Amino acid sequence: MKLFILFSILSLSFFAQTPQEFGKAEVKKLASPSFFGRGYVNNGCGIAANYIESQFIKYGLKSFNGKYKQEFNFDVNTFPTSVEMKIDGVGLETGKEFIVSPISGSSKGSYSLMWIDSTNFPEFKETLKTMRLNGSAAFVIDKKGVGKEELKSLREFSFYLSSLGPVINIEEEKFTWSVGRQAAKNAIVSVLRTKMNREVKKVSFNIENKLVTNYKAENVIGFIEGKCKRKSLVISAHYDHLGMMGQKVYFPGANDNASGTAMLLYLAKYYSTHKPKYNIVFMSFAGEEAGLLGSNYYTENPLFHLNKIKFLTNLDLAGTGDEGITVVNATLHKKQFKKLGKLNVKKNYLEKVKLRGPAANSDHYFFTQKGVPSFFIYTNGGIKAYHDVFDKAETLPLTEFNDYSKLLIDFFKKL
Numbered sequence: 001m002k003l004f005i006l007f008s009i010l011s012l013s014f015f016a017q018t019p020q021e022f023g024k025a026e027v028k029k030l031a032s033p034s035f036f037g038r039g040y041v042n043n044g045c046g047i048a049a050n051y052i053e054s055q056f057i058k059y060g061l062k063s064f065n066g067k068y069k070q071e072f073n074f075d076v077n078t079f080p081t082s083v084e085m086k087i088d089g090v091g092l093e094t095g096k097e098f099i100v101s102p103i104s105g106s107s108k109g110s111y112s113l114m115w116i117d118s119t120n121f122p123e124f125k126e127t128l129k130t131m132r133l134n135g136s137a138a139f140v141i142d143k144k145g146v147g148k149e150e151l152k153s154l155r156e157f158s159f160y161l162s163s164l165g166p167v168i169n170i171e172e173e174k175f176t177w178s179v180g181r182q183a184a185k186n187a188i189v190s191v192l193r194t195k196m197n198r199e200v201k202k203v204s205f206n207i208e209n210k211l212v213t214n215y216k217a218e219n220v221i222g223f224i225e226g227k228c229k230r231k232s233l234v235i236s237a238h239y240d241h242l243g244m245m246g247q248k249v250y251f252p253g254a255n256d257n258a259s260g261t262a263m264l265l266y267l268a269k270y271y272s273t274h275k276p277k278y279n280i281v282f283m284s285f286a287g288e289e290a291g292l293l294g295s296n297y298y299t300e301n302p303l304f305h306l307n308k309i310k311f312l313t314n315l316d317l318a319g320t321g322d323e324g325i326t327v328v329n330a331t332l333h334k335k336q337f338k339k340l341g342k343l344n345v346k347k348n349y350l351e352k353v354k355l356r357g358p359a360a361n362s363d364h365y366f367f368t369q370k371g372v373p374s375f376f377i378y379t380n381g382g383i384k385a386y387h388d389v390f391d392k393a394e395t396l397p398l399t400e401f402n403d404y405s406k407l408l409i410d411f412f413k414k415l
């Protein structure tokens, strides 16, 4: 018996997972190919919602009105089949050498090129009127050297051009993708400058978009009861990302925001065995990348009165921390920010806790607008991959995940 107890204690401590190990496993899972980038192709978003719900159940979270999911709808532009481009017969690597614009339409076939750059814009607008276009030309836009004022008008003009034919934007180095909620008539792509020059004779596209109307997305929400049930702390993190660009390329979104979701799940697990002072409500939002849609919907349709929220902490980009964290809304809630900074120094957790003013850059925003005190915290330093195919689990260190989780727990205790 004694031996058995000893063995149990040993094995418990041996197998006890650190927050970082827990986080790494969750990020690896959420950013894996089977979640399809948690977007709108192959139901990636829905698969992620089901997974998070299953974890809420596993940790014994309670639900509001008997369900964890809160549904809402929006239109979204998707690329569910092929996204291919060739330059003079040579295929480009999707996501790395070219990307489709989030609002791209479909184009199929071969096109000659018409260049618009600093030498012929804005005159091109005039000459276009006299041109006979038969749909066999694609427009190449080179913004290099175009003046600041003209650039704005060129951007608007390029959307008009996409109604006449495919549009190719030349990009210097890195692509950043996002989610579109409308679609142009023809393909709009960005291509690396190293792949596109005046010698190019023809390009061909096999790009198909599908504008999905009323896509059904789901926030996943659960809570753990505190000793004092009158007030709640909210921990939020969006779980959606950008999804897929065709069937071959997906955006893993490890840092954005599998990492914040992993932290949210870690805290759910933690509080399931450490009864908190106040209720803790876990809000896993959808549609953030499409314009903070899930959190906006929630604040318009709250599951309990918004004035019962004592404080909301939104976690997005929780995967590095080599250079500390930044706190959005710090200038609005100086007292709380001071507490957080003090705890950090006292326990020697993170390199730096940086102050930032209000910003509409994640799911805290609509809560702030409604007068709910909130912080949005993101980690700094380390890998810079963002909204691209390189934001992968393998290269996301979660360097400060242990200390970051401890700091949050200490902070929630003091609120």
Ligand SMILES: [Zn+2]
Binding pocket: 238, 256, 257, 288, 316, 317, 362
């Ligand atoms: Zn994000």
